[in-house]
Amino acid sequence: MNDETTPTLYEWAGGRPALARLFEAFYREVLADELLEPVFRGMDPQHPQHVADWLGEVFGGPACYSTERGGHAHMIGRHLGRAITEPQRRRWVSLLMDAADEVGLPADPEFRAAFAGYVEWGSRLAVVFSRPGANPDGDEPMPHWDWAVPPWRPQPKKTSASS
Ligand code: HEM
Incomplete structure (x- = not known):
């Protein structure tokens, strides 16, 4: 839905x-959390950078991520068999x-709606991929997320000549 002047979510977030x-701060808290620490104990120290x-x-x-890390199939593979619970996801x-x-x-x-929407969707998929016996399709393309509502930006004032 983006026109050429609308920044991507990546640009808007600060690149x-x-x-x-974000992920350095996040995984610091994850490793201090009693519910999540057992899931991430021994994680790759580069994990925050990969995410x-x-x-x-x-x-x-x-x-x-696609060119250097194996793309969608690799991400799916890292969740397989982990049996992530709903309380852990929440x-x-x-x-x-x-x-x-x-x-x-x-x-x-607008940004937080897009961010929260992706996190909710992606984390629910991670739970699905992690279920015992799950056999997700590794050939699925990389997801791309966009604004649900375009970001608010000041519009140039209409002059009487242009109305
Ligand atoms: C939007 C939601 C999520 C995204 C985008 C995401 C993304 C990723 C990615 C990209 C990797 C692979 C990193 C690499 O290349 O090595 C990964 C691994 C992993 N994810 Fe997720 N994940 C999500 C949700 C979750 C949830 C809800 C949990 C558990 C509560 C979880 C647990 C893990 C674990 C344990 C690994 C392996 C970490 C390691 O040993 O390096 N993920 N995730």
Whole structure:
């Protein structure tokens, strides 16, 4: 739905540095959380950076996760067999929303609606992929997320000549 002048969610968020800050703060809290720490104990120290790459690509930034990390199939594979519970998913979402505030991601309603929409959708898929016996389709394309409601920007005032 974007026209050429509407920034991507990636640009609006603040690009790669903002997403890196987001996931560094988030996984600090995850590892201090009694419900999530057992799930992420021993995680790859680069995990926050990989998820930042993932979200950057989904939000319209560079396709680093696809070119350097194995794309959608790899992400799915990292959730297989983990049997993520609904309380764990809810905590994950809640801590990510807190981290968004902590690092100062844009707080405008339009950005946060798109952000929350993706996080809700993606985390529910992660639960589905993680169920025992799940056999998700690794060939599914990388998802791309966009504004549900375009960002508010001041419009040039109409002059009487242009009306
Ligand atoms: C929008 C929701 C989610 C996204 C976008 C996401 C994204 C990712 C990505 C991209 C990876 C692979 C990173 C790599 O390349 O190594 C990954 C791995 C992982 N995810 Fe998720 N995930 C989501 C939800 C969840 C939830 C809800 C949980 C559990 C509560 C979870 C648990 C894990 C674990 C344990 C790994 C492996 C970490 C490691 O050992 O390095 N994910 N996730």
